[in-house]
Amino acid sequence: MTTEQTTPQANEPAAEHLAERPGPPTPAEPTPVELRGVEKRYGEGERAVTALRGVSLRFVRGTMTAVMGPSGSGKSTLLHCAAGMERPTRGSVLVDGVALGDLSEDALTVLRRERIGFVFQSFNLVSALTAAQNVELPLRLAGRRARPGEVVAALERFGLGGRAGHRPSELSGGQQQRVALARAVITRPAVLFADEPTGALDTHTSRGVLRLLRELVDVHEQTIVMVTHDPAAAAYADRVVLLADGLPVSELPGSDGAEAIAARMAGLEESTAGTAGPYPASGSAVEGRGAVRP
């Protein structure tokens, strides 16, 4: 396993410093998402599976992070815990500085609805609703009405201006995923989680969706955390975090390119193949952009 240190952004403290002292975010701008020592165990006794072993990660505003790793390494579990869809067994998740573990189920539902966006590989649109109704849904669930033109503007932003009245079955896969994206960001969430968002799309359509994700980050300062198996998709990210056996073990910038990411993944798969997990169960921290702390 290699340990690397890349240059931190000019306006960020040294990554190493961050890794040791995650510290509180400034009151003016809380960190969109922070995981502190997150463990997740499923089941009890002999059948227990530890999916996450003490993960500490921060996802800063206006960055896109790709999470990769071998099958079963804990990627989906990490995303579900970070998005408040599952409660960690130990440790804490903070969204916009709010500890999810301190919230009641009702308060967590409200926070998820208003501060967290999620897109799935299978789009998860409501089949009986039109594109416009799907996009408006999170606002209605929050008891709000869309402002005049808000939904149309959201659809247009994702190149769907002419599709407002179409139902999901009348749309291509790429169009459905763009409706899902418009729906996920209409509430202006602190973070957008994406679980294999291009997994069901062909290469050309995938690139279109990835460019839209990139634009959300670069133009609108959206924070995005995306699980992917595709090194070409990960290359769109600022940061690629590699998981193995429930821990972040390595990290590289997406700008290193798909080939370098694929090579790092291959090395990881080789080193973990047939083992019960060579990584310590005691905890790990990977912080900031471009830092590595296996």
Ligand SMILES: Nc1ncnc2c1ncn2[C@@H]1O[C@H](COP(=O)(O)OP(=O)(O)OP(=O)(O)O)[C@@H](O)[C@H]1O
């Ligand atoms: N609900 C569950 N009950 C029991 N074990 C689970 C559950 N969900 C996940 N696991 C286990 O936790 C571990 C991590 O699973 P997870 O789905 O997070 O991995 P992953 O990296 O997303 O895998 P993949 O790339 O195959 O989707 C695996 O060993 C899995 O079998």
